[in-house]
Amino acid sequence: MTSPGISRQASFTGLYAFFATIIMLFGAFTSAMVVRRGASKDWVGVPRSQLLWVNTGVLALSSIAAEKARRDLLNGHRMRFNIGWAAATLLGAGFVAGQFAVWQHLRHSGVYINSYPGSAFFYVGTVAHALHLAGGWIAMFYLMVRALRLQLGPGRRTAVDVTAVYWHFLGVLWLYLLWLFWFWGNWD
C-alpha cells in the first residue's frame, strides 16, 4: 500500500495489525494440532525431509539480503540496493520452489495430506505459510521492478522497509513452524 498521503508510521501500524492476525491464524492451527494429538492415539509424527533445512538456509539468506539491501537504500546506495534486493527476491522464489520440491518428495514417498494426522498438519501449515510468503514475494518483485526504473530512493523507501519487515516476520514464522513440525510433532 503506497498510495500518496499514507504516512510511514501508518503503513507500519497496518503491518503490525496484519502480524497479529497471522499469529492468530497459525496459533489456531497450532492449538488444533495440540488438541488433535492429545485427543487420539493415532499420532505417528510429522513427515520430515532433509530438504527443509536447505530451504531454511535459502530463506535465511533471502532475509539477510533483503535487510542489507534495505540499509543500502537508506544510505543512498541504489546500485547495491538493486543487487541485494534482486538477490533476496530470487532466493525467496528459491524457497517456494524448494517447498514445492518437499511436497513432491513426500508425495513420491506416499505421504499425502490424508495419510496421517501429522502429514495433514504439515501440508496445511506449510501451504498456508507459502501462500503468505507468495504475497510478500509479489511485493518484493514489484519493488524490484520499480527500483530498476529508478523510482525508489532514501526518500521513497517505506514500501521497501514494510516489505522487508514482513519478510523477516515470515522467516521467524518459518522457524517456528520448523520447530513445531520437526521437533514437537515428532517427540514421543
Next chain:
Amino acid sequence: MNFLGRYIFSTDHKIIGLQYFILALIAAFTGMALSVAMRFHLSYPEAKVKLFEILWPNGAPGGVMTPELYLALMTMHGTIMVFFLLTTVPQGGFGNYFLPLQIGAHDMAFPRLNMLSFWTTALSFLVLCSAFVVEGGAPISGWTAYPPLSAVGPVAGPGLGQGMTIWVVSIALFSAGSLMGAINFITTTLELRAKGMSLLRMPLTCWGWFSTAIISLFAFAVLIAAGVLLLMDRELGTSFFLPAGLVINDKPIGRAGGSPLLWQHLFWFFGHPEVYIAILPGMGIISTVLATFSRKPVFGYKAMVAALLFIGFFGFLVWGHHMFISGMNPYSSIAFSVLTLIIGVPSAIKTFNWLGTIWGGSLHLTTAMLWALGFVSVFVTGGLTGIWLGQPALDLYFHDTYLVVGHFHMIMGVAAVFAMFAGTYYWWPRMTGRMLGETTGKVHFYCTFIGVYMIFIPMHFAGIAGNPRRYSDFSQFEFLRDLKMLHLGMTHAAFFTAAVQFLFLFNLLWSLRSRAKAPANPWRATTLEWATPSDEPPVVYRGAYEFSTPGARRDFRMQNEEEDTGT
C-alpha cells in the same frame, strides 16, 4: 472520474460505507423473508404454498416445506443475519462512513484496501446465496456448522454436499474482508486523528469501532483456520474433526482420530467475540444518541471506554459457555461460567451509565432517541437471560431450547438492529442531506418495539416449557401441544413486525424524493461529522460530549469550537 470509478469501485470511505449499508439492507430483507417462511411453516406445517414450490422445487414438493428445507432456511437466515447484517452495518457501513469524519481524517488509512474489503464481502454474499441453487440446496447444519455432519458430505443430508462447501468458502471470504477492514480501522484510529483529538476525546462510536476492529483482527483469523481444516476434512480426506466408527445414514465414514469438539472450540473462540463485534459499535451509537437527545454529557465517559475494552477482552475467554453440555470437562465449565458472569459487570456499567446519561436530562424524543431507549430496554431484557444461560446447571436444561433462541435474538439481533435504526435515523441527514420522516419513523419504532417483544418473550416461555429449537414441526409431540397457540401468536407477531419494516424502507426512499435539504447540524450535536465541511483539517479543542456546560451561551459545544462562540 466515470460512474464505475465513482460509485462502484470507489475508494472513498463514504461511498464504501453506503455500499456496505445497501448490501446489508438487501441481506436484511432476505434474512427476514427466510424467518417469515420458517415461522409460517412452524404454525402451518401442512399448508401448501405455491411460492415455496416455485422457489424450492425439491425442498417443497407440492408446496409443503420439508424438514430439510426448514433447516436450510434456518442456516441461511442465521448466516446472513449474523455476518451480512450484524457485522456489516455497524462496522463496515457506519464505521467506514463516520470514523474518518469523526476523528477529522481525510479518509481511511488504506483506501484501496477498503475497496477490496467491501468487494470481498459482496462477493462472499453472492457466493453464499448461490448455495440455494446448487444440487442439494443450501446447507442444513445451522450457522455453527458442527461436524461431524458438516464434514462428511451429502451422505449426511441434502445441502451438506456442494451447499456446505459453498458456505465454508463464503465464510472464509467474509473473514478475509473483515480482516482487511479491521486493519484499516485500527490504523486509521491510531494514526489519522486530527490535531487535538486525543484518544480520550474520541466519541464513543469511535471507541466502539476501534475495539470491534481489534476483536475482529483476533477472531476472524481463527474462523479462517477452522474453515480451512473443515474444508480439508470435506474435500481431501483428512480427519481433523471426524472420529472413528462413524456410521451416518447406514454408511460407514471410515475416518478416525478427529475430534468434533475441536471444531466447537475453534468456532466459538471466534463465535463468541463475534457477538461483541455485532454489539459494541451499537453501544457507541447508543451512547452518542442518548447524550445528544438528553442534552447531557455521557455519564462516566472513561468508564464507558473501559467497559468496551473490558467486554472486548473478556469476550475471548468465555467461548466455552456455548459448550457446557458438549461433554467438555465440568471443571472448565465452571471457569467459563465464572468468566461469563463477570461480563455482566461491564455490561451493567454500560447500562447504568446510559440511565445516568438520560437521568434528569431534557429528553428530546426524536425517532433516533426512541430507538436508543428501545435498545437499552431490549439489551437489559436479553441480558438477564444471559445470566441464566451462563450457569451450567441451568444451561443443562435450557440448552437447545427456544429460551436460547429468544435470548440471543433479543441481545444480539434485536439490540444490534435497534442500534442500526438509531444510527440510521440519526445520521441519515448527514449521509444524504435529507431528513427522514419523524412520524413514519415513530410509527415504525413503536410497532417494531411491540412486535419484537411479542415474538421473543413468548419464545422464552416456550423454552422454559422444554420446546427444542431447530425442529421444523412440533405437532408430533404430546408435551408441546399446549404451546400451539403461543407459537401461533409468535408467528403472527413475526408477520406484523416484518411488515412494518417496509415502513422503514418507504421512509428511506421517500426522503430521497424530498426537496427539503436537512440543516447542517439538525440535532445540535457536538461531534465533527456535523461540523461545517472545510478543506482545512479540523483542530479539536474539547471532548465529544459537551452538552449544557454551565456558563456556556449555547447548550452544546462542538469539538472543533475554540471559544464559546455562542451563536
